[in-house]
Amino acid sequence: MKALVFHGPGSRSWQQVPDPRIVDPTDAIVRVDAVTICGTDLHILKGDVPAVEPGRILGHEAVGTVVTTGSAVTTVKEGDRVLVSCITACGRCRYCRESAYGQCRGGGGWILGHRIDGTQAEYVRVPFADTSTHLIPAGVDSEAALMLADILPTSYEVGVINGRVRPGDTVVVVGAGPIGLAAIMTAQLYTPSHLIAVDLAPSRLEAAKQFGADLVVAAGDDPLESVAEVTGGLGADLAIEAVGVPETFELCTRLIRPGGRLANVGVHGAPATLHLEDLWIRNVTITTGLVDTFSTPTLLGMVAAGRLDPARFITHRYTLGEMEAAYKTFAHPQQTAALKVVLSRP
């Protein structure tokens, strides 16, 4: 089959590789019908994720069709259309038993396109298929479902649920890239009164409005002032960090009211300063987290019921064979305005 292979920092190719086969009785082989690219894939290609070794097939998001299953697999079978989640769950360890699949201690967690071969390929082996794939309900478009492989559950679980959004809240989302926009989309499931987006790029703020922000704070504006204005000077109930640099995290700590929450979704590479001399007395709650994908079945149901339209994230479409072109588009969002690209089996 063909697959996107990582050859070390800066180097990748869409090339011929051996087909995957069943290794463990809990495995399934899935034919990839649609796949997408994640910001993390770009980090891997830069060499930022040393655990990824040369020769690895990248990708951790896919919609596909089950081709074969191991002898222990009971909930999916040949021909089923499934979502392959970014998180693999052994379903047996302490963390999986508490639905914290992202922290799986039994061989799962984020492994696809990381520690084992991934989904940017014609076929993929999915370990622990019973607990790591999701049947796609009839009537749910494959492309829409694909958005539930990573980006939507990430922002929903780590931003919105960890941040405990409640009806009537004022929520600020700092960073309006795909992850921030997904936080804006899913925060609305709890009907906040105000949903404020902060970013430097005018195009992203325009997207934030279209995804449901009722107020945007542009470069040059003071986010503290904007938030103070709609909250009577008090501060936001929740700030969602969706950038991943110290400055935006520290901004979030200043944007929230006494008793407020800060939900970090951004991937950080450096420490931040935590101003405990101010914060110790302010009753704040700060959370971090990797996605667990426990919400994926719920989100699939909401797409089926017409309550969520994740296909709005898709700005570009390719065939699987156009992998190189898709990467180029996705790697330059300033030029291409790409949010998510989808590559489909022709």
Add this chain to the structure above:
Amino acid sequence: MKALVFHGPGSRSWQQVPDPRIVDPTDAIVRVDAVTICGTDLHILKGDVPAVEPGRILGHEAVGTVVTTGSAVTTVKEGDRVLVSCITACGRCRYCRESAYGQCRGGGGWILGHRIDGTQAEYVRVPFADTSTHLIPAGVDSEAALMLADILPTSYEVGVINGRVRPGDTVVVVGAGPIGLAAIMTAQLYTPSHLIAVDLAPSRLEAAKQFGADLVVAAGDDPLESVAEVTGGLGADLAIEAVGVPETFELCTRLIRPGGRLANVGVHGAPATLHLEDLWIRNVTITTGLVDTFSTPTLLGMVAAGRLDPARFITHRYTLGEMEAAYKTFAHPQQTAALKVVLSRP
């Protein structure tokens, strides 16, 4: 001043009575600008609520203007436009300290138009004004705010919050009168996947659709079947009882899935049969409750932010002096299609 006085079962009059005056330092006198009638007022008039003695001014919902305050009142002052809530809170007892104002042990709870004179009058004395009135934000219409005196917080707190609605849930509301419709309206703040209304009257089911139900079950249809259809045979996550008779309560216990919830909002006059021989093993949670109005500030904020439109409940408008006509309209909803009537100072 003029007021609606209860003269014993079946008898009432809009008549001249003495003006109210400050009794305790925590009191406020409020000029009534808009008032509404509750189903409970009809029950009182029938003689169903023996605690209400002849001579009592009825009414427990109002929007008005503060005229005078006692010496201990600090948060509202002359000229303030306030919502007078159906629940009076001493703010000091064990229950009030836990925001369970409806269960106040310090002289509050539901007392207006019940144990002390109420709001269907030109003026009303409001005890514990600091904790029993709510400033109405600029930009919020008085009529819209009036709907937050009882009906909306009741359905929201006792139905939706007690019932723990979550995004993606299937919620059934049994009974589509004003309280059921308020449950339908406020359940949507949590974006359920399915919101199903059950009632016998076609006009009410039509209203349910307009308020946001995506499925209605009419007389002659089997609600169990309808719910099974959208839940893969499993049952609803939550059933909200909004009628108040044993049959509908028992129906609710059958409509929910294993692990489901039943939130009772209906006012009951007779016991129901609880089929523990079926339910003991099904992990169900059943809740009951009187409104506490802890959610009122949040709901006011949501109206101000344009996230909630409670004025949709108002079907008829009168002046205060037309109290008799308003009662007639409200008492015969089959003929008048009345949901809520508003009487305003001319």
Add this chain to the structure above:
Amino acid sequence: MKALVFHGPGSRSWQQVPDPRIVDPTDAIVRVDAVTICGTDLHILKGDVPAVEPGRILGHEAVGTVVTTGSAVTTVKEGDRVLVSCITACGRCRYCRESAYGQCRGGGGWILGHRIDGTQAEYVRVPFADTSTHLIPAGVDSEAALMLADILPTSYEVGVINGRVRPGDTVVVVGAGPIGLAAIMTAQLYTPSHLIAVDLAPSRLEAAKQFGADLVVAAGDDPLESVAEVTGGLGADLAIEAVGVPETFELCTRLIRPGGRLANVGVHGAPATLHLEDLWIRNVTITTGLVDTFSTPTLLGMVAAGRLDPARFITHRYTLGEMEAAYKTFAHPQQTAALKVVLSRP
């Protein structure tokens, strides 16, 4: 091997049967080292549980040693000492993913000694071994661990956790048999201020005191009065029903304060009357449930740490071959004062 076989109502025998063998790759065969008898086994023998067919080996609680495992089993291996839980979990269905293993839709739930052969035998086949057995920590006695197969997690999850016991609460336990005593033992993990036991038998009330009740209400005393005395007339925060008849359930609804909880643990065979005409306004929460055993790893850890001493339940000890004698002792607690009997491999 030898096993206790059900031959229809009133008839059982400890007899020779074929050894169990691996059927599915997720199975384990466990040599039974210690087993106990549950009140449910007595019900089956009376013919109260029609799903149990003649020929079935009874028993759903055991401690044993893994003998063989199927090809998909990864977390236990030959020679491991494990707890076989009363609940089997597929680990894959919607309910298992939410830790509601008792409601498993994938072939688990309560199946041992019910729908498949059970643990009152020399060997037992345990389906879904990875998610249905628990490794026993070094230093934890097998007999102590055996008490965690059913009785302790049942009372802890369905009584104490569902009932949300908090430090300082007043908790009433109605029924001081083994399940009630387990509720008394595990409620203390949350340090209630008052823990009151209600029963008719003086010997059980004596046991209740020894297990930690600070107040007992005997036949002839008025439990409402006793609870009122320690709660300033308010009522209990929580009543735990541990009998399973309508009268005790209805008593529980009267014992709790406004805002209180009722956690039903009893197995009911008949409906109860729910006095909604009183309860609708009292903010009560009623829960029911079958054990899920999600708490078993935690409880095992607490036994290992010396925080819980479940061996206190064991009043009688036998060898496996003395199954008939053990049943006789357990079936007549009035005469034998039996709480739990343990049968061990000699």
Add this chain to the structure above:
Amino acid sequence: MKALVFHGPGSRSWQQVPDPRIVDPTDAIVRVDAVTICGTDLHILKGDVPAVEPGRILGHEAVGTVVTTGSAVTTVKEGDRVLVSCITACGRCRYCRESAYGQCRGGGGWILGHRIDGTQAEYVRVPFADTSTHLIPAGVDSEAALMLADILPTSYEVGVINGRVRPGDTVVVVGAGPIGLAAIMTAQLYTPSHLIAVDLAPSRLEAAKQFGADLVVAAGDDPLESVAEVTGGLGADLAIEAVGVPETFELCTRLIRPGGRLANVGVHGAPATLHLEDLWIRNVTITTGLVDTFSTPTLLGMVAAGRLDPARFITHRYTLGEMEAAYKTFAHPQQTAALKVVLSRP
């Protein structure tokens, strides 16, 4: 009357001052029967709390007898024995309505001995007496109750409740001064499996053991290793920071497992470094907070029921007139081994 007056950094005196009198109708005048000194008082005397102006009477903890009440006070009366809490609550603002009294926006919060005259005096004026004092149940010793004015609710609410201690948890308390010891005492209300104390001073570790720690980590030992040992290498469920310097906060972030919590109780004067490059993926929750005293009635009830013995904190006793000697003892715990000192009316 006599009172302890602050005269600027480094200067204080026990001197004659005018008696307090009722200012607002919600005030009470309380005769001080017993008072204690807080570490914060020492900070004020050093000049670390600039809001405290010269001439201020210090102290924010007392047990006393009500002498006079304003016209609006309804829940306490002349002759009542009350606990005067470190937090004054208006009972009316948004924060007080959510039991977040420490963040009161209506004139309360920490004001006694800070923004208004305090309790280290023969009499004290207590604003908002209905919501800022607590009746002491008969049978509760005044000295024991005094420990509930600040230290116990602080550690219980900000450490144990914010940190969500659950039965079976491993809890590490970093810092074994009075606040850390109170965390150790109150964490046991939830029966953790392991309760580990970390400090440099051997005498404090000895105290930690006596207060219930089952493991102590001394200077020179590696706390990471000790915690790893009892948690199978995973880390603690909860770390409670009870020192207030960057190093101990950062240590706490390393002591917790993926999915763990860090509850900060320490008062910080400088920022800490938050290693988001490690923590972003670990699902941690960090909380901060000032005490709200919402738990005080519960804790009083537990003392009355014999479930909590806070008098254990009292190491030294004086009469009110020995204020200077008491300060000296409390200011030098290394020499005096003082935990809490009590000064009583002779």
